[in-house]
Amino acid sequence: AQSVTQLDSQVPVFEEAPVELRCNYSSSVSVYLFWYVQYPNQGLQLLLKYLSGSTLVESINGFEAEFNKSQTSFHLRKPSVHISDTAEYFCAVSLPVSGGYNKLIFGAGTRLAVHP
């Protein structure tokens, strides 16, 4: 069975410090990988995704994630965080399912708290 593990439930960090949010997955088939972000009292929105090609993917607000097939990981990093990055971050894998729909399996989430 497929699963997603986010290794840290909470990550406190000071503003302008680097951060890494860890994600590991298990799957017997090829998957696509996603990071979603949820700001307080909002729905989830896509941060970045890995489909194929370069294993390093970037978002427009300075986050990046690297797909590591051998370690089945997709860790999210940012070299310098802002207060506005405070949110919950979800790693997810997308599986092909017969019937033509897109099944996402989510990790439990990592709450990033950026302090001044």
Next chain:
Amino acid sequence: NAGVTQTPKFQVLKTGQSMTLQCAQDMNHNSMYWYRQDPGMGLRLIYYSASEGTTDKGEVPNGYNVSRLNKREFSLRLESAAPSQTSVYFCASTGMSFADTQYFGPGTRLTVL
């Protein structure tokens, strides 16, 4: 485009009451989903609709029913609410490819007393 919209934003029910959560999308997506979000558990799929006219159970369907009213609208019904259904409910939609991004609504915060 409004994207994915949900009503209501908040709801308080007593045990045994019923209610319907509404969801609509204006992105011409085929697939729509209902999730619930509980602390420390991520998002869990309740029901999904791969295309208009079809619905299927997800991971946690017990106590819920759904209706895919048309391509745009997908509703979730609680026939007899229980305290265990206290949660935040999200609707999402996407295209047909499993590489497509799922787009989420703003959520409905439901409390069952």
